[in-house]
Amino acid sequence: xxxxxxxxxxxxxxxxxxxxxxxxxxxxxxxxxxxxxxxxxxxxxxxxxxxxxxxxxxxxxxxxxxxxxxxxxxxxxxxxxxxxxxxxxxxxxxxxxxxxxxxxxxxxxxxxxxxxxxxxxxxxxxxxxxxxxxxxxxxxxxxxxxxxxxxxxxxxxxxxxxxxxxxxxxxxxxxxxxxxxxxxxxxxxxxxxxxxxxxxxxxxxxxxxxxxxxxxxxxxxxxxxxxxxxxxxxxxxxxxxxxxxxxxxx
Amino acid sequence: xxxxxxxxxxxxxxxxxxxxxxxxxxxxxxxxxxxxxxxxxxxxxxxxxxxxxxxxxxxxxxxxxxxxxxxxxxxxxxxxxxxxxxxxxxxxxxxxxxxxxxxxxxxxxxxxxxxxxxxxxxxxxxxxxxxxxxxxxxxxxxxxxxxxxxxxxxxxxxxxxxxxxxxxxxxxxxxxxxxxxxxxxxxxxxxxxxxxxxxxxxxxxxxxxxxxxxxxxxxxxxxxxxxxxxxxxxxxxxxxxxxxxxxx
Numbered sequence: 014x015x016x017x018x019x020x021x022x023x024x025x026x027x028x029x030x031x032x033x034x035x036x037x038x039x040x041x042x043x044x045x046x047x048x049x050x051x052x053x054x055x056x057x058x059x060x061x062x063x064x065x066x067x068x069x070x071x072x073x074x075x076x077x078x079x080x081x082x083x084x085x086x087x088x089x090x091x092x093x094x095x096x097x098x099x100x101x102x103x104x105x106x107x108x109x110x111x112x113x114x115x116x117x118x119x120x121x122x123x124x125x126x127x128x129x130x131x132x133x134x135x136x137x138x139x140x141x142x143x144x145x146x147x148x149x150x151x152x153x154x155x156x157x158x159x160x161x162x163x164x165x166x167x168x169x170x171x172x173x174x175x176x177x178x179x180x181x182x183x184x185x186x187x188x189x190x191x192x193x194x195x196x197x198x199x200x201x202x203x204x205x206x207x208x209x210x211x212x213x214x215x216x217x218x219x220x221x222x223x224x225x226x227x228x229x230x231x232x233x234x235x236x237x238x239x240x241x242x243x244x245x246x247x248x249x250x251x252x253x254x255x256x257x258x259x260x261x262x263x
Numbered sequence: 264x265x266x267x268x269x270x271x272x273x274x275x276x277x278x279x280x281x282x283x284x285x286x287x288x289x290x291x292x293x294x295x296x297x298x299x300x301x302x303x304x305x306x307x308x309x310x311x312x313x314x315x316x317x318x319x320x321x322x323x324x325x326x327x328x329x330x331x332x333x334x335x336x337x338x339x340x341x342x343x344x345x346x347x348x349x350x351x352x353x354x355x356x357x358x359x360x361x362x363x364x365x366x367x368x369x370x371x372x373x374x375x376x377x378x379x380x381x382x383x384x385x386x387x388x389x390x391x392x393x394x395x396x397x398x399x400x401x402x403x404x405x406x407x408x409x410x411x412x413x414x415x416x417x418x419x420x421x422x423x424x425x426x427x428x429x430x431x432x433x434x435x436x437x438x439x440x441x442x443x444x445x446x447x448x449x450x451x452x453x454x455x456x457x458x459x460x461x462x463x464x465x466x467x468x469x470x471x472x473x474x475x476x477x478x479x480x481x482x483x484x485x486x487x488x489x490x491x492x493x494x495x496x497x498x499x500x501x502x503x504x505x506x507x508x509x510x511x
Contacts, residue, residue, distance in 0.1 A: 217336040223334075232355075
């Protein structure tokens with residue numbers, strides 16, 4: 014169901030968004046549906062590289078049936094406002110894996126919002142998000158995991174790390190757990206940091222100019238996000254886009 | 264090659280070096296010894312250009328260039344190598360990637376062509392062999408999970424690959440057992456004991472100097488060189504202690 018009223022910042026999931034940019038494209042299209050049938054394995058990816066000044070909202074409504082698996086890779090780097098949301102419902106023994114990176118500069122507002130529901134027992138989910146933010150950019154991850162009463166032996170994690178290149182950049186990380194079952198493993202970690210000054214001096218002392226050193230450290234920071242993209246062409250495209258964005262930032 | 268005149272500096276407003284002078288010519292190996300807190304590591308970091316190490320007076324001329332006019336990476340490209348007492352760990356960046364980027368950055372700054380992947384690997388193999396370091400170690404992230412001795416050997420492999428004119432080695436002997444000390448000592452000799460190169464060894468102990476024989480030994484205390492001499496000064500220090508020699 015699509016609501017035609019523009020959201021406000023009072024709504025938690027829009028709290029950090031650029032609502033002016035959103036207004037220009039409102040109402041946004043209906044969510045893209047992905048339904049993974051029982052026992053199937055599926056892979057999807059999204060490169061959000063909208064043009065400068067544009068607003069882009071991508072909503073995914075996903076169901077993963079019993080014993081099925083979905084791997085999703087997302088790179089969120091484009092536009093003035095770039096928002097990617099995932100609403101996921103997991104069947105019995107299903108698995109959802111999200112690997113994402115947000116790289117932003119200028120006045121960009123980039124966000125990844127997830128709502129993962131473990132509706133049945135034995136399902137697992139993993140979310141790994143790495144953000145690099147420079148200048149006045151804002152990068153947000155809002156992730157909620159909901160474990161239903163009968164969803165015993167759920168195993169879920171969220172790993173969120175952000176790197177700020179300038180004091181004026183902002184990172185928001187908000188993992189949220191709502192658990193109604195009693196035999197559950199849920200882990201979440203969130204860190205916000207800066208480039209390691211000792212490492213930068215060590216690299217400079219070996220002759221690396223500052224831009225090369227920073228790029229190398231940032232590549233290392235996001236390395237791994239796209240490691241397990243099965244399609245080599247897709248992997249190359251995501252990695253090249255991430256690197257080009259990084260090089261433009263440092 | 265390096266002439267330091269009346270160097271003073273401070274860290275967070277606290278004066279550490281208080282008028283240090285030292286001159287090193289090509290072909291020479293100098294050792295600086297001294298008690299804890301004398302300013303030995305500060306001297307190394309100041310020459311390397313570590314942020315926060317504020318030069319407040321004096322000069323350092325490296326091959327006729329004012330060292331303090333250069334950024335840290337430019338000092339490296341000019342031929343300065345700083346061996347760290349505590350080499351820094353860099354997760355996610357392999358030693359090979361780190362060294363190739365470093366070497367090619369230096370070559371670019373000097374207007375030379377970058378080394379190809381094949382040429383670089385050949386060079387890395389040769390220098391790793393010199394220090395008895397397995398090439399597999401160089402595929403691992405920089406210093407991550409390395410023992411104290413492995414870190415120091417990796418530093419010397421870096422020095423071999425970057426091939427500096429002047430190496431300032433800050434307590435390269437700390438954390439080494441006798442066997443590793445021998446390997447590191449002979450590595451320093453093989454790489455740096457040449458007529459067109461020079462070394463400044465910073466150390467607490469005489470034992471490294473058994474393997475890397477210095478031409479000159481200096482005692483640094485309270486931010487100044489208080490005594491200079493030949494290799495026999497190191498033996499005297501070992502025998503009588505800093506307090507005795509500094510007071511004399």
